Amino acid sequence: MAGPNKSLGQHWLKDREVLAHIADCADIQPEDTVLEIGPGLGTLTSELLRRAKKVVAVEFDEALAAKLPAQFPGKNLEVIHSDILSFNLSTLPANYKVVANVPYYITSKIVKLLMTAQNKPAVTVLLVQKEVAQRIAAEPGDMSILAVSAQIYATATLGNIVPAEMFTPPPKVDSQVVVLKTAEPWITPENEKAFFRLVKAGFSSKRKKLRSSLSAGLGISKEQAEALCAKAGISADWRAESLSTAQWVALLGYYDS
Secondary structure, eight states: OOOOOGGGTOOEEOOHHHHHHHHHHTTOOTTOEEEEEOOTTSHHHHHHHTTOSEEEEEESOHHHHHHGGGGSTTSOEEEEESOGGGOOGGGSOTTOEEEEEOOGGGHHHHHHHHHHOSSOOSEEEEEEEHHHHHHHTOOTTSOOHHHHHHHTTEEEEEEEEEOGGGEESOOSSOEEEEEEEEOOOSSOGGGHHHHHHHHHHHHTTTTSOHHHHHHHHHTOOHHHHHHHHHHTTOOTTSOGGGOOHHHHHHHHTTOOO
16 A cells, blocks of 8 residues: 655545545535545545546546556546646536545645636535634634635535544644535626735734735725725724625725725
8 A cells, every 4th residue: 555645745534434424515416527636545536436427536646646547447537647736627527526635735725726717616625624624614703815715706614523543644633624615706807816915915914903904915004994994884993804705895896906
C-alpha cells in the first residue's frame, strides 16, 4: 500500500460509515457525474462509484493516479493526473457534483476555484479541517472573507465531525464535512471584482470598525465610509465579521469602484 505523502497533506480515511456519510451529503443520484478531488487510495471513490453514473477523479500524485483505474475494472471511472487548480471544469457536464477529502493547505483555493467557475458544481461536499468547515458555514458575528466568498455563491451547512484518530496517519486536528449547495449568485461576473475589493477592505483591519477598515482599505475618508454604510442601512460602528452576505451586497450597491 502506498504511504501518505506529507508534502501533499495526505491522510487516508477508511471508515465505511464516515465515507458513506460524505457521499450521503452529496445526495448522489444514478445519473450524476461526480468530480472527486484527490482520490488517494480510492476508498471514497469506491463509495461514489456505487452511486453515481460516472466519477472523474483528479489526482496530483502520479503514482496513485496510475494505480487507481486497475482497482475498479468495468466501472465508469476516469482518472486524471493533474493539479485540481489547473483542471478545466468546463469539461464536466452541467450540475456535476464535487466530493473530496481536501488537504488543509489548499481548502480556500479549492473553494474559490469551484465557486467562481463558469461551470459551477450543483453541490460541493468537502471533508476539511473542522475549524475551516465552521468558518465556511459561519453566521453573521463570526464571518470571514472565506465565509463570504463561499456564501455569496452557495448555501453552506455542516455535516459530521470526523476525529483525527480515524485517519492514517492522524492529522493534528479533527475534520468536519461542509456542504455547499450552489444557489443563484448574489453578484454578477461583472461586479465580482468590485465586490471582493469591498469585502477585502472591510476585513483588512478585522478588529477595527467599518468606518476605519473601509476608509483604509478603499483609500477613502472616514466620512465617505460612514456615508457608504449609512446608504446601505449599516452601522459604521459594526465590524466586518458582523455583516451578512446580503449586507455586503447592499454596500456594493452604493460603492463606486
